[in-house]
Amino acid sequence: MTRVLVGPFNRVEGDLEVALEVEGGIVTDAEVSTSLYRGFEQILKGRVPLDALVIAPRICGICSVSQSMAAAAALRDLMGITPAANGVLCAKIAHAAENLADHLTHFYLFFMPDFARDAYQRRAWFGDVQSRFKAIDGKAMEPVLSARSQLMQIMGLLAGKWPHSLAFQPGGTTQGLDMGGRVRLANILSSFRRFLETTVLGTDLPTFLSISSRRELDGYAGTNSDFACFIRVAQDLGLDQTGEFSGPFLSYGAYDGLFAAGVSGDAATSLDMTVITEDVSHAWMSGNTLEPSQGETQPDAFKEGAYSWAKAPRLNGQSAEVGALARQIIAKDPLLIDLVGPSKKSSVFARIVARMVELAKVVMAAQDWAQQIELKQPFCVPSVPLPDGLGIGLVEAARGSLGHWMVVRDGKIQRYQIIAPTTWNFSPRDGGGQLGPLEQALNGLDVGALGAKSPMVQHVVRSFDPCMVCTAH
Amino acid sequence: MRQKTKTLLWLQAGSCGGCTMALLDQFSRDITGGGITILWHPSLSEQTGTEVLDILNAVVDGRTELDFLCIEGAVLHGPNGTGLFNRFAGTGKTMLDWVRILAPLAHYVVAVGTCAAYGGIVAGEGDATSATGVQFSDAILGGALEKSFRSKSGLPVVNVAGCAPHPGWITESLMALAADQITANDIDSLGRPKFFADHLAHHGCSRNEFYEFKASAEQLSNRGCLMEHLGCKATQAVGDCNDRGWNGDGSCTKGGYPCVACTSPGFENTHGYLNTPKIGGIPVGLPLDMPKAWFVALAALSKSATPKRVRINAAADHVVLPPKNHRDGAE
Numbered sequence: 001m002t003r004v005l006v007g008p009f010n011r012v013e014g015d016l017e018v019a020l021e022v023e024g025g026i027v028t029d030a031e032v033s034t035s036l037y038r039g040f041e042q043i044l045k046g047r048v049p050l051d052a053l054v055i056a057p058r059i060c061g062i063c064s065v066s067q068s069m070a071a072a073a074a075l076r077d078l079m080g081i082t083p084a085a086n087g088v089l090c091a092k093i094a095h096a097a098e099n100l101a102d103h104l105t106h107f108y109l110f111f112m113p114d115f116a117r118d119a120y121q122r123r124a125w126f127g128d129v130q131s132r133f134k135a136i137d138g139k140a141m142e143p144v145l146s147a148r149s150q151l152m153q154i155m156g157l158l159a160g161k162w163p164h165s166l167a168f169q170p171g172g173t174t175q176g177l178d179m180g181g182r183v184r185l186a187n188i189l190s191s192f193r194r195f196l197e198t199t200v201l202g203t204d205l206p207t208f209l210s211i212s213s214r215r216e217l218d219g220y221a222g223t224n225s226d227f228a229c230f231i232r233v234a235q236d237l238g239l240d241q242t243g244e245f246s247g248p249f250l251s252y253g254a255y256d257g258l259f260a261a262g263v264s265g266d267a268a269t270s271l272d273m274t275v276i277t278e279d280v281s282h283a284w285m286s287g288n289t290l291e292p293s294q295g296e297t298q299p300d301a302f303k304e305g306a307y308s309w310a311k312a313p314r315l316n317g318q319s320a321e322v323g324a325l326a327r328q329i330i331a332k333d334p335l336l337i338d339l340v341g342p343s344k345k346s347s348v349f350a351r352i353v354a355r356m357v358e359l360a361k362v363v364m365a366a367q368d369w370a371q372q373i374e375l376k377q378p379f380c381v382p383s384v385p386l387p388d389g390l391g392i393g394l395v396e397a398a399r400g401s402l403g404h405w406m407v408v409r410d411g412k413i414q415r416y417q418i419i420a421p422t423t424w425n426f427s428p429r430d431g432g433g434q435l436g437p438l439e440q441a442l443n444g445l446d447v448g449a450l451g452a453k454s455p456m457v458q459h460v461v462r463s464f465d466p467c468m469v470c471t472a473h
Numbered sequence: 474m475r476q477k478t479k480t481l482l483w484l485q486a487g488s489c490g491g492c493t494m495a496l497l498d499q500f501s502r503d504i505t506g507g508g509i510t511i512l513w514h515p516s517l518s519e520q521t522g523t524e525v526l527d528i529l530n531a532v533v534d535g536r537t538e539l540d541f542l543c544i545e546g547a548v549l550h551g552p553n554g555t556g557l558f559n560r561f562a563g564t565g566k567t568m569l570d571w572v573r574i575l576a577p578l579a580h581y582v583v584a585v586g587t588c589a590a591y592g593g594i595v596a597g598e599g600d601a602t603s604a605t606g607v608q609f610s611d612a613i614l615g616g617a618l619e620k621s622f623r624s625k626s627g628l629p630v631v632n633v634a635g636c637a638p639h640p641g642w643i644t645e646s647l648m649a650l651a652a653d654q655i656t657a658n659d660i661d662s663l664g665r666p667k668f669f670a671d672h673l674a675h676h677g678c679s680r681n682e683f684y685e686f687k688a689s690a691e692q693l694s695n696r697g698c699l700m701e702h703l704g705c706k707a708t709q710a711v712g713d714c715n716d717r718g719w720n721g722d723g724s725c726t727k728g729g730y731p732c733v734a735c736t737s738p739g740f741e742n743t744h745g746y747l748n749t750p751k752i753g754g755i756p757v758g759l760p761l762d763m764p765k766a767w768f769v770a771l772a773a774l775s776k777s778a779t780p781k782r783v784r785i786n787a788a789a790d791h792v793v794l795p796p797k798n799h800r801d802g803a804e
Contacts, residue, residue, distance in 0.1 A: 005563050006521075006563060007522060007561075007562025007564070008515065008521065008522065008561055008563050009521055009562060010513075010515040010518060010525070011515070011521070014485065014488075015485065015515065015561065033562070035559065035561070036487065036549075036558070036559050037549075037558045037559070038487050038595045038601070038602055038604070039595075039602050042599050042601040043595075043597040043598070043599055043601055043741075046599070047598075047744065050745075051743070051744065051747075053747075054743075055594060055597065055741075058491070058636065059489060060490065060491070061488070061489040061490040061491020061492065061493065061494045061637060062489075062491070062494055105497075109517060113519050116519070135517060135518055136518065141501060141505075142501040146501065149498045152498065152720045152721075153720050154720075155720040155721075155723060156718060156720035156723025157723065158728075159723070160719065160724055160726075160727055160728020160729070160730060161720055161723050161725060161728065163489075163491040163494050163637050164637055164735075165730070166725065166730035166731070166746070166747075167729060167730055169693055172694065173729075174694045174728060174729030174730045175727070175729040176694060176696070176729065178792075299558070299601075301555065301558070309558075376791060379790050380692070380693055380729075380790070382693075453523075458521065467490075469488065
């Protein structure tokens with residue numbers, strides 16, 4: 001049995017260390033370590049509550065809008081105000097743009113380049129994949145970055161800039177739109193939709209979304225598109241049975257009802273019935289298991305037995321997977337339900353498919369939202385003074401469920417606790433020895449003679465689209 | 474004789490990754506298209522694990538010449554000077570170690586973003602991780618590197634400040650450095666390239682007419698000037714922010730929210746970003762190079778001369794009263 005440390009682990013937004021034990025070509029144990037801690041929960045303490053709108057987005061440069069939206073939602077929860085309808089629409093569209101860009105960036109820049117590794121030289125598909133997806137040099141890089149850049153012009157229109165905008169307020173958004181702006185917004189969305197249809201998916205979106213079973217998806221695999229290319233690779237490598245996790249799956253619900261909130265698994269089906277706690281037994285943190293509304297963050301870099309800066313969030317005591325796949329399972333998407341099967345097992349393949357399904361669904365929804373903006377109606381209602389108490393902001397970032405728990409006393413933040421998507425997915429063990437979702441997904445992985453250097457390790461890790469800067473924050 | 478293509482190594486320290494996200498906006502056109510070879514970038518490169526160690530060791534051994542060392546994020550010194558809040562995974566060293574090992578080997582060291590420049594948000598009050606910039610701690614010289622540090626080119630660390638910086642600030646700084654066009658005279662006393670730091674965020678603000686008349690927004694999303702009530706620091710903060718478009722043609726003030734002076738050291742410790750502190754009804758933070766008495770006198774005068782159109786539109790989120798057409802006659 002050999003124990004190998006894998007790191008730096010790049011193309012994961014931030015840095016990651018994975019310790020693997022491999023025996024006879026099979027991973028027998030995994031420890032996932034978050035190597036960066038910046039102390040946002042400490043930095044936010046004692047601040048003016050509205051200043052969280054400046055500080056919290058800076059937790060993450062790739063899901064900055066999600067962090068803003070969670071902070072704004074926590075403040076709104078405390079204020080008890082109803083946001084302006086236009087503001088809700090514009091925030092949803094800007095949030096959609098960030099999430100679409102994240103899904104696109106993940107597929108092309110973070111995930112696919114691993115199939116262009118020399119280890120796959122003998123595969124029939126290697127030439128095509130290498131030419132298209134090779135890191136930095138692949139032919140897809142330039143058109144994808146250009147499409148991403150054009151999509152993110154939505155931020156210039158609705159949020160001033162990205163990342164790190166102050167446009168997302170408890171009462172709505174700060175940037176009004178005129179008729180020309182609404183037209184430009186519609187144009188950006190339709191241009192991005194065309195890019196999806198021609199390059200990424202190779203078919204129009206309604207046709208793509210009509211695929212509702214594995215059998216139909218196999219039929220689609222012959223299409224001339226980047227996603228179909230991935231499906232062919234996945235079939236060859238058996239990625240539908242790689243990196244499995246048995247749930248439960250969690251979603252706080254996205255885009256104001258577009259994707260339902262809930263929990264999938266044995267424990268409970270309603271979010272209201274769940275208890276979320278954070279265990280610190282294997283984190284470099286002192287203290288005990290607490291609910292985030294009571295949570296403490298006390299770093300202890302020299303703690304015996306600890307191996308990560310991340311705490312271990314648990315849902316009714318269980319490790320839970322979050323992300324596009326969890327969201328789509330809970331939203332009862334027929335294709336994803338079919339892909340995870342009756343045993344409800346996630347996989348590398350299902351995680352990637354779920355992001356593609358979301359790309360198609362969300363861009364179409366955003367086109368509708370853009371048409372609902374009433375130009376002469378308000379975009380933002382004013383904030384009101386904050387009472388003492390607890391405000392909770394739950395949103396779905398591209399990578400999954402993001403929660404902010406803010407306690408205000410005498411006009412200052414007394415406690416601020418954050419559980420980010422990758423805190424769930426890449427959590428360390430808990431006090432009961434239960435592994436985090438990635439640790440479970442790596443356990444039992446067939447890595448063959450390459451051991452820890454097998455690209456399979458890379459595929460499993462990156463299939464979660466981890467955001468390590470968010471994880472311990 | 475130095476190589477023709479310039480090599481670039483990019484490391485993320487105590488960062489959010491947002492500077493890289495900004496860079497991607499212009500990456501293809503300006504970086505790969507501009508003759509810079511990426512030795513390794515955490516978000517973009519294929520190499521991982523031991524492959525990265527090989528790249529780093531080649532630089533350390535002198536087998537690979539390093540033209541650019543770009544650091545994104547604050548350098549975390551804690552706890553107790555160990556740097557353990559930020560290990561560089563798989564290397565057995567902290568990012569604090571790596572910055573100190575690699576910086577002297579680079580022709581240019583570029584701190585990308587306000588965290589890497591001065592500490593930024595990560596260095597916010599409370600000193601959670603003892604964060605500093607690469608060569609500054611807040612506005613004081615001396616961070617992870619000594620105040621006397623000079624890279625092989627003879628330049629101190631070049632600070633592409635901003636949270637996140639405009640993508641053009643990053644790529645144009647790199648391209649100008651690659652062409653050896655930036656000298657010690659081309660960066661300001663806080664290490665920022667003057668081509669963007671010799672301007673104020675206020676220049677070119679689309680709310681200019683409201684500023685002239687001190688016709689102020691009363692709440693966020695109003696069209697008026699954000700300085701009097703809503704905390705805007707654009708008349709004090711450096712950056713050609715409103716001369717450029719952000720994500721198309723956006724900017725913070727265009728987006729309806731105040732400038733928080735994200736290009737400045739110490740911006741992380743403002744209390745009440747969305748409120749203008751005032752003494753006797755007069756904002757404390759006035760333009761830095763204008764006599765206060767003059768400002769107050771001019772403000773009073775311009776307020777009394779404010780056209781109704783400007784006054785009414787300032788407190789609305791869309792144009793309520795349009796400008797008169799020429800043939801409607803003068804107001």
